[in-house]
Amino acid sequence: MKHSPVANIEFIKQVNTASVYRLIDEQKQISRVDLAKLSELAPASITKMTRQLMAAGLIKEVAQQASTGGRPAISLTCETEPFVFLSCKLGRNNLTIALHDIAGTKLVDYNVALNTAPNNDVIPFLLAQIADFINVNLKPDTQSLIAIAVTSPGLIDRESGTIVYLPKHNLKDIPLGKMLTKAFNVPAFIANHTQSLSLAELYFGAAQDCEDSVLLSVHDGVGSGIINNGKIFTNYNNQVGEIGHIRIDPLGLPCHCGSHGCLETIASNEAILKQVTGLIKQGHETSLTLEALTIEAICNAANSGDELAVQVLQRVSKLLGQAIAIIVNLFNPQKVLIKGEIVAAKNLIFPMIEHSVQQHALGSFVPNLIISEAEFQNEPSMAGVALVRKSLLEGGLLSYIINEHDA
Known part of the structure; x- marks a missing residue:
């Protein structure tokens, strides 16, 4: 054309x-x-x-x-005033909405459980929550809303602003970007959360000093965001980096994707909890109890030398290292950043991950590789901040603001 x-x-x-x-x-x-x-x-x-x-x-x-x-x-x-934007994280169980100024500084945020959504219909709930948040927190006399960013797990087409598939909420082919723009009359940015967070690490966090990095996020699933030459690595439909579905154990447990032995069935929070639960029920000695079993409790127990907790996290770390080695062999990043609750046991898991990567990655790619914790462990709105900043610095959002002034 x-x-x-x-x-x-x-x-x-x-x-x-x-x-x-x-x-x-x-x-x-x-x-x-x-x-x-x-x-x-x-x-x-x-x-x-x-x-x-x-x-x-x-x-x-x-x-x-x-x-x-x-x-x-x-x-x-x-100038940082008067421009503000919303950054929302549509999670598996919670919705976070935050108001940021144009420099990315968080002004106020709000968190609500998604199980309060009527009939579990999260999109109308999301739109209503955003409207309520704007009514309560935006100061129209001194603030100008310029954008809304929403990040979530699942398959997202960033260019069209479409949630292609989000199984947790049974969402498929939802044009969320267009819906937000129609409802609130501002540009909307929709993207995968982990991919967007990898961009936040590049702009504001632990990857500021390099052009090539990978963010590995261990949560209810296992996801990754790849930064290549200072940009999010993507393809024709903006759906790449599904590290959680690399097959690590061909004889392993079934995965919701239809395969068996995916990394997600071994190293996600849910998988770790299942492994520990099974060992406790088998009678293995441990300080952990089924009644108070969390990832935090497992990490604390491992840090205190609990044999069962150490055993599980060492296995998880070894297999995470194997998956990371595949990514290293493909992209040769300068840094691999790890995000998730398991980072609380970093003194145990990082050496094991590094050892596993050294065993399985190409030797010439390993010596300069840095594996460390991500900067943004508990700041979900930073993912949306990165999307807005990207559009601002590349000119799209900048042009919108200028044109709105000229109109």
């Missing part, structure tokens, strides 16, 4: 404006002269674009003291 010259010009303007905004964001404070040098754009273009960004309220002028005396130079910096 051919694009019109006007469309191409508008796209170039969007890219250049995003580049200028990104430089201001990165430099914190920068003069127009330095912007022109770093962006390699004409000073006249810089003047025009910065005027447009200032008019929309996205940047502002600040006086910077001159080092040699005289009149202070005028620099530009990003």
Whole structure:
């Protein structure tokens, strides 16, 4: 399909404006002269674009003291007010909604159990909860809502904003992005939670110092997000990284995907609890009890030397390492970050994971590989923050804000 010259010009303007905004964001404070040098754009273009960004309220002028005396130079910096957005995590059991400013700072959040949704119909419940949250927390006189981001487990088409398949809530082919935009009249971003969280680690967390990383999330399932050359690794339908369905044990337990012995049947929270429960019922000696059995309790017991807890977590770590080795062989990342409650036993599990990776990964890929805990262990809204920031820095959301001002 051919694009019109006007469309191409508008796209170039969007890219250049995003580049200028990104430089201001990165430099914190920068003069127009330095912007022109770093962006390699004409000073006249810089003047025009910065005027447009200032008019929309996205940047502002600040006086910077001159080092040699005289009149202070005028620099530009990003404005954080009045723009705000919502970041929502539609989990398996809970819904989290948070209000953030444009810089990503969380202003207020709210958490509700999904079992309170009438007839277990989570989409109408989600829309109603967002509407209530906006009515209670948004200050229309001083704040401007610019976007809503929703992340969830399952298969998500990020480009179309569609929940392709979310088995926990029996959702299939739900155009959630379009529904949110229609209901609240702002851009909506919908994506897989773990993939989005890997982007948050790149922008704000433990992967800021590298271009290639993998986030492994151990929760009710096992998921991954892959960052390649500073971008989310994806494909034609935005559905990649299902590490939880790598077959680790061909003779293992059946998985809900239809296969047997998937990593998820061994290393997820549910699988760990089942393993420990089975061993306790078989009469193995342990300080753990069925009445108070949680992942936290298992990790605490393992840290205290409980033999049963140590045995289970060592097996889980070994098999996690085998799965990570497959990812390492495919993508050769600089870092593998691990998220989940099992990180509470990191002094036990990380050495075992590293040893397993060393045994199964290509030797030349291992020496410089760093395996460590993720930064964002209990901050679900950071996944949506990353989606909004991505659109802002790439120009899509930036153009929306500018056009809304010009309208």
